[in-house]
Amino acid sequence: MSDKPQIGVLSAPRRKVTVGVTGGIAAYKALDLVRALQKERLDPHVVLTKSAEKFVTPLTFAAITGHKVITSLWAKPGLAAEALDSTLDSAIEHIAEAQTTELLIVAPATANTLAKFARGVANDFLSTLYLATKAPVLLAPAMNVNMWEHPATQANVRLLEERGATIIAPGSGYLACGMTGSGRLAETPCLVHAVLKALNQRDDLAGETILITAGGTREAIDPVRFLGNRSSGKMGYALARAGYERGARVILISAPTALAAPAGCEVVPVTSASEMHAAVMQYLPRATAVIGAAAVSDFRPLTAATEKLRRSGPLTLELEPTEDILAEVGRRRARGTLLIAFAAETDSENAIANGREKLLRKGADAIVVNDVSLPGLGFDSESNAATLLTQEGVTGLLPMSKGALAGHILDEVIRLRAAASAQLSAV
Template sequence: MCAERLKVTVAVCGGIAAYKSVELVRLLQDAAFDPHVVMTRSAEEFIRPLTFSAITGHKVITSLWSEDAVIGAEDEEAASGIEHINEAQTTRALIVAPATAHVLAKFAHGLADDFLSTMYLATEAPVIVAPAMNVNMWNHPATRANIETLRARGVKIVEPGSGYLACGMVGGGRLADGATILAAVQQTLASGTDFTSETVLITAGGTREAIDPVRFIGNRSSGRMGFAIAEAAQRRGARVILICASTTIPVPAGCEVVCVSSAAEMRAAVLERLNEATIVIMAAAVSDYTVKQAATQKLKREGPRTIELEPTQDILREIAAQRNPATLVIGFAAETSDILANGRAKLERKGVDAVVVNDVSSSALGFDSSRNAGTFLTRERAVEIPAMSKSEMAGQILDEVRRLRSWALKPTAIG
């Protein structure tokens, strides 16, 4: 292997999809990576270690113990009982494909009873897991909880696809294709580098407009999408200014956080920090209307009551007009009908560089959900983002923002 190739470790677990890991190893090699392979005992029931040894030219590690720790090695270096530490410290990424429900559970709960689970605890390299299992196993609350635990720890989850499964059932749980896993590896290893020169101002959560001291007009935004973008931007090296309205989930660590409540407070905070930003992503759900005259005391129940509303100021349009010419502005559009048409209209009306438009009529996506889908709209193109976790969608949004950056200095690219 060429010295310039990045070493990555492919861990193969015991599932019928294990044979697909051969293709993944080939794709990694074609993409200038140097894959080394680790196999669990169960994986050996589906595919032999010699296959991977022949393809990679490296030992295949199957055990912690010296008598069978090395398959196809030309020396005894790997026979050491601390080989998991060496592998953990020298790899640039740990890629688990297929990842079984059992291995996900061990990772989530910190169990270390074989080479792979011990290496997982010992490595500081990024971890990418591509689950594959029966649809009922994938949907089981225990598996879902383990996935969320790993995601919260920064593990990249390459969601399985849907289709015909080896067990005869049809549904989710099918191993993602090799190209998708490769893209996740490339994106993960690019993290921390491609946004190092950017200051990203992100809004998140839902604003609240006071009716009286205890009541308000609000919306269903949880802040998850904006927070996911903030975390992803930080991982890719950006300085992040997070202007956060009301939310029920923890604020990401490491951001410069400004807490607000109303649309007016959000407008003031955004305009105050706008000159620092090179990218603005307005993911917050900002109220379109506010109470014209909020009561100073709690309103009592005294029969029908009329509350007069007035429009809030259009923050997105205002910052698009006031920004530095090199600053990118990305808006969000939550729609329930005529999704793309309304998204394009908002793109033109607001004068922004792009709009992420999504259909929030489904309870399974968008508000109050950990998953989302949408379309990244610019004047030149529409990039569909299929249903996925908000963490993964955040990465795809930033990928599209990075593509926009290459056009940002052109006069025609500024809305």
């Protein structure tokens, strides 16, 4: 271990994603998609077809993204030398876009667009870009149910999948044409999840079984009241999604939240600290890494009333400490099992010192310290900022989405695993 901690600051890189928007009524939903991608610290660039411009304007997307919106292979005609230069630039722009984007998502993708892509027709910027790019391609169809179910459309979809495109299946429901059935553009969270999964198609966590705790526990006062906290579970769920997408087996032990269960994860619902303690101890032997992102109550009522307490003046609650789950994990984990803890702090001046003390007390390999008093960060928000402490150093993680922060924390799992392997090899 070095005598002096190494200090660094990391911010999430803004990865370029191209959003293709085609001419369907669902085109307006692409605005929500662009906003959602920005919240994930991605850098969306937009390509509109001529038909899409009938539903949404380039100016709207340009204002949101801060980038030029591409609508044509050709610059506007003109006689000046500058116009000629612009036309030459425009003529090769699809190649530049194809080479610099990390992913192309077309949402909505109309039946006409799917047909053009499947048959290699390149008569506008988007279809030309599709042929020129080597980046992952996601297609989110949206159309009338009869068009979606037509054999021609289904044949095109199968052909595109065979060629490597990912089809994000449309949902069912009431359609703009007045019919009911399949053909609705997939919901924005589904689209974002598909984008993040495609961007992180690496299996660097394959072979790991990561046990993650999430949410805020509830300690009963009576049958209808409880002591709790403001945790939404979003950080733990982001870790679970990211871990699964990177090839890990994920066991998510979750206190009550309003969040949908992450796809592919084994979810174990609990309510109280004692229930979470029992579940963690049950699944600990299967884990190769434990990430304690849950906000576990430190105290619970010594006794809970069996009937609802009536309002009758001042009420005194006698509290007792709950189980120290992560400290017990630190003592009982098998050799080689990693432990990453979280520390929510409101004392900005002493947050690092408090975090380091907790790192030692829990016997953890790393601890994520986040100041939950900062506006717009921490509890029940979409973003977070943190300081990652290890025995070797301190790394600041600037404000970013919880999904992006989850990626940095899982990168630390990889780093810790490599360091442990190197240490064993040296023995």
